Amino acid sequence: MNGDALGEPLVLLLVEDNDAHAEMVKRSFEQHKVSNVIFHVDDGQKALDYVFREGDYADREKYPNPHCILLDLRLPKVDGLEVLRRIKSDDTQKKTPVVVLTTSSADKDIAMSYEYQANSYVVKPMDFAKFESLMEDLGFYWLAWNQNPWR
16 A cells, blocks of 8 residues: 555554554554554653644654554553543544554443544454454554545
8 A cells, every 4th residue: 555545645653652562563564565654652642742743743744644543542651541532622633533452451441432532442462463464454444445534
């Protein structure tokens, strides 16, 4: 996949503090050519800075708007649920699809994620082959097949 119909690169923001999980996501997406550009941040504050163009992420050309955000819940500095709440309560960002990708299958986390308008909630499988397959399916769905309002 080399971008959307307008020739624009497909941009994914990966918010994940576990380096091994982040590497698996990036490797899987690259192997299956799901995304042209993956930006990875490792805490909730960096995610908010990226999305709202603050601090180190103020340059829009260097850090373009993501077509999709993969968001872990258990993050340092700012919790993933708070990141989700802030993104979805902002008029300029609320249309960006946010997929919660976490190890938590707790009913409370699922309920709060949807309360804060997550577009999807996915529990990470522990089996590598299943994880890789999930990443391929997620990538194709959210970055290629899903029609976003800004396209």
